[in-house]
Amino acid sequence: MRRPVPRHLRAALPVAVAAALLVSACGGGGKSQDVAEAAPVGDTLSNPQDSTDSTAALVKAVADYLDAQAEKRGKGSPEDAATKALAEAVAKAQADDPLPAAPVAAGKAPVKQSKQQVESLRAANSYEGATSAKANARIAAQKNGVTDVGVTQDAIKMGTVTMHGMALGNVLATPLVNGVKATFASINDRGGVLGRRLSLVDCDDGPGEVSRSKACIKKLVQQDKVFAFLGYSSWASASVHSDLSTYRIPAIGTWAYSQTEWQDSYMFPTHMSMIHEAMANAHWVKNVIKPKTYGLVCLASPEMQLACQQVQKILDESGANLVRKLDVAISETSMSAQILSMRAANPDHIVHYVINPATMVKFMVEAAQQGYYPSKGISGNHLAAEVLGSLFGQHPVGRYWTNTTYKLWGPEFMATMNKYARGNKGLNHHIVQSSYVGALVFEKAAKAVGPNLTRERLMAQLGNGDVYAADATLDQRFSWAPSERYGQNWNNEYGQGREYMYKYTSTNTVSNPDGTPSGFEPDPDQFVIYTNK
Template sequence: MIFRSSVLLVAALLAGPASAAGTNADVVRNLASRVGPIVGAASACQAIDQGRVQAIVDKFREVIREASAGASDRDELTRVFNGFVADGRNRVGASQTDCTTAGRQLAELERSLGQAAPSTSSSGFGGVIGSTPAAAATAPTATLPPTLASNVQGVTANEIRFGICGPFSGASRELGRQMKLGIDAAFNRTNDAGGVAGRSLRLFAADDGYEPSRTLEAMRQLYEKDKVFGFIGNVGTPTAAVGMPYALQHRALFYGAFTGANLLRNDPPDRYVFNYRASYAEETNEVVHYLLKLRRLQPRDIAVFAQQDAYGDAGFAGVSKAFRSLGLPDSAIVRFNYKRNTVDVDEAVNQLRAMKNPPKAIVMVATYRAAAKFIEKTRDQYPSMVYTNVSFVGSTELSDELMLLGPRYASGVIVTQVVPAVGGYSSAVLEYKSALEKYFPGEAPSYVSFEGYVAANVLIQALKRVGPQLDTEALIDTLENTRDVDLGLGAKLGFGRAEHQASHKIWGTALDERGKYQAIELE
């Protein structure tokens, strides 16, 4: 296999001239030992823009693909790289490397990569550091099959580009990282099997920090700079309120967003917007019925703890709708708020403590850190309180936060899910875990990454049905005629012209004293 000029140049910049004497794989292993710890340390630092880190990781994975003679080489090099990334992350956790040092090393790496000449190659690290004029002149030029030629943005003879806009920094960064992880696992699995009509699937990430004021810039970066074909897995409701109109304006696919808000579920549906997951209204409706029918609570016993934005509003509206559907007044529902991207829950806690007749259950529409902080500050005073959460909370991350506080904080906390339990043994779960272990060894299964994996696989099936002549309108038509997709979830998925939500299924789970989710019946 011809070793691409981009790999040789990066080796020269970072590994030194001596390392280039080895095999292609040897060069990449040496390079991984230098790049991996830097990006690993940077990924553990909240103050560092995770979009910068992810850009280097994505490019390095391209280098691995180019340097690999086959799947076994690629898997081995990926494991090596992931191991060095984990080492760098652990050093920060063990205080052996501080975030100031990590930021400086990342900046030095970026400066080194930015010193090279502009590139004519879009693969590997070439998109970041370029190739020398001499190398570009001597590099082989592939003749592409005319059947795969395309003038559609984000679709070339070799790849289909998608973008994800989400929090890769800030308090909710783990939601963005996990969503991307699941999509990447599905894409990598498909690419190893030959791709879609011979094209590889590639995911670009842009960080908006879960702040809608940054979302438009991130969307523009993906669509206008990275030239993506469409968007998949965007994270958040307030950010979707900005990102979705941008996608619609450009008639670009806005697919599988990590939100259950009704703003993505218009009637009739927006042509370019497709959802995998059940809505927040469906999740909170199930929870209200569960609390009233199975836990035998009275309506006055239920209150809401919600983020003070469109996400919290969507969840609260679902609780109100559930009350009305049961013929109950919704005007007396108490709502406690907190500010997005903070763990400042003191005002909500004080409002709860001031109530003469406090509720017996809290329906939480929050992210994992704020939810954990609220439980921490109220559990001892209200030991029998029932805490429920919608799936966006980040189930795995919530469990981790609560178990750090102690088993009594985690035990009994309920989360509704839009995918089956990741601790189960269904076909879908086993396939997902296998892909995660192969492409991201050391990463624990997560409900968020599992959702990303499932949503991506539904889209992949539609892409395969379209075939070589891919464009947005053909894909939309195909999605609207996708029926009865069986991924082993226990529920079939599909869309229609009047139905742009693939699944309405909701699973109930509750944490035990070990921080593990156990299935519970919601009805």
């Protein structure tokens, strides 16, 4: 992992933290579910000894605002005491210690930041200052290292929820959990997080049922006493936002099945959202395939329907004509009828957004049995997996493409899996990569927070605008600043703005020994694909 971007690039902090909280609160609304024995809350973010009075007041206001997020807000209005206090603290901090000016035009001298300004920003948002580090260590020592739920002097207990009961769960869900445990083991072998060893408690919510997923969260928080979630790979991920808010517990490295994961201040996805994936794929189809007609295969879920709407919007504007749209269930027993329907429509190209690999495996197998394939091939998401060749077979070779958040596969990632998760050999896929990156992001952010590790401090660090980069071979970056969560012009260098397109070229899709892909090749026409172009 690379270090977060330098502090001089954070031109509007700590106001950015306040803005992020304001936006997320306005979007959430409503009252969270009442849950007995909610997990206790750690220390607030402020430490008056670390900075000026105005900065300390601002940081305390941010912490108070976090406290108020889980409480009912009158008719959704942000005009409550916490919001007013936060606004006043922002104004006071700006008046007492003005923030650096916005970047100036090229050729003009930048406005120089004072030492006091820089230290104030660092103390408030990155916990990197020397004074702050000493204070953090002192607080942690006073508590014997028990700084929050699930955190002791020598351990951090994390939780995850996985749908082991999904179709192909043994080759998709199990490797996910193995991948997180493997990454934790690698972190522990290099000293853990400031001496604290990571452990993981997994909870199975079956086929991704919402009620079972919520029960998992309750168990992990109340019974297992986990500090935070690492990954959340379940169809229910779009339905647990209120649970995270109620328990005030962050989830790092979620799989972004739902766009709402990017809009939840308690979630920190390490994967492009499905709607953005659909946009990027559609632009690639428009730019490279240039079909006159096209078909859609879409999962009958709200998230995938929204994704397919974006595909249709982009391709229709390019002049292509949608001739058939198939809405399919997660548990389709056969795709023969759907294939016959698509054959009758005879599209040049088919785009699929079903996220469930089992459905498209059935489509490919039965298409081969019928001797059918569209003239300009098929493309879609979530099928970058080492096991793909053994499932798809020869029929789609050379005429199938899948988009993925990370480059495949990467020597560091594969070395970690080969050493600590040998059972994953031949079963790694791009969501394992996502969880791997999520674990490394947590390691980096928790170290930046320091010994006084609390949920609130971790969330403030992750949301302060820093950019967290995967290693160079995976070539992906993430920031959970408001512009990436809520904006319309996502940064083309970050994980919400760009992905990669791979062509399926061989049934041997198990990674090469050096970590390079086999059976997947970068698309020769447009390898890097973008959400907005």
